[in-house]
Amino acid sequence: MTAGGVIKRGGYHHGDLRQAMIDAAEAVLAEKGVGGFTLRECARRAGVSPAAPAHHFGNLVGLLTAIATLGFDDLSQTMEAAVAKAEVSGGDRLAAICEGYLEVALTRPGRFRVVFGRLGLKSGDDDLLRAAVRAFGILVRETKLALGRRVDGEEVLTRLPSSYAGDADLAEILFVWSITHGFSTMLIDGQLAPLEMQPGGRERLLTLYSGRLMDMLLAAMRTAPAEPLANPASHG
């Protein structure tokens, strides 16, 4: 039923408008990108009046926040899957999450831009925060593992981002994230479009990314200070 969540159920009441709106929003983002994204258009596709979504999301920002939460979950799942695959194939785990990050951006650029774009999100939203902490935690965990640190998985995954402000490995974390985020955003925002114009251009870029760029990234990580003087687990 409700293929794509777009079909109305009854007459007056929808049944699951919240999910239908999210589905419609994803479809609009996939078709027109974040520029052509409109609350009224989503409501139209859900077969509902423009004011209906207000009851479920409050306003446009609320809907975007729900989408962004899905985006963070997508990031977490894809990165974890990439790690699992690397573990099997013998590839590097850190490179794997970087490629997973890029994969998410390329697969759903609209949703990715909702997550990381300049559009305002509900800053206090619990679900959003939880999803963001989880995704960030994976990045932190893999960076620390790549540095040879011992990591208590549970602890890392639940720490708030602000608690990393004094982390001994923050520079390395930011380094990894900057490369991955920078390349991903430049690619989906069209900064690299001139380089993609040649036949096979995009493939070449992706090869460079998962090849030489990851090599350089890992080489840079190996220049890290050998031992952290402050124990990252309990740090004052």
Add this chain to the structure above:
Amino acid sequence: MTAGGVIKRGGYHHGDLRQAMIDAAEAVLAEKGVGGFTLRECARRAGVSPAAPAHHFGNLVGLLTAIATLGFDDLSQTMEAAVAKAEVSGGDRLAAICEGYLEVALTRPGRFRVVFGRLGLKSGDDDLLRAAVRAFGILVRETKLALGRRVDGEEVLTRLPSSYAGDADLAEILFVWSITHGFSTMLIDGQLAPLEMQPGGRERLLTLYSGRLMDMLLAAMRTAPAEPLANPASHG
């Protein structure tokens, strides 16, 4: 006169509406950011009807394109100035342009987002293209110099970006750009806000950037193949 380019000259005709619109746009971007940017608001500040700008810029995209051109020029000038300063102080030239890039983003985040954001620009605009080629050329030049390549300055600065698709140093160029662009955008888009919340948080981030991150960047560059025999390495 025309302080800020906002004051009208005569009654019906403005005199220099084009410049006044650009000034007003910059002011709006500085005050409200790219989210609160509106053509009508700019026209209002220039003391002119909503439809007046059409004659000078065509439409909203035209105005944004003019702003983006200024943004690229800003990037070029700041990066060149940073190189000059590094040349005097004995600092690293490549790190200097990376810090100049970040400086531009932090100084005028609104304009920076117009340059690199998801907003559409007039893709065929000559001035915009020229400014972009110049800024990109500086990045390429310094990356190649850091790799020990000999560089014919004029040639590099005028090549179109698409012509770098087969460049032997493309991976290193993308590596440098990704780090710099990634860190800059994450900072001004609020991704690092939780890390800035602690007292002195932003200063710490900037210190990390111009310190350890640049060290890692330069270390990674030193792993480049000595001769451009273009062997795309793989780490699988």
Add this chain to the structure above:
DNA sequence: TGCGTTATCTTGACGGCGTCAAGTTTGATT
């Protein structure tokens, strides 16, 4: 079973947006 309560959705309206067509004013050219 029937009734009231409450969540859900519609209707209609408001102001603001970008853009267009048509009309008005101005400065420049001849």
Add this chain to the structure above:
DNA sequence: AATCAAACTTGACGCCGTCAAGATAACGCA
């Protein structure tokens, strides 16, 4: 001085997000 093209205004159109008020339907409880 007459003409003309450029510069700007006016008014309108269809969008947008959001709000207040009303309609509807599902649910809990007698």
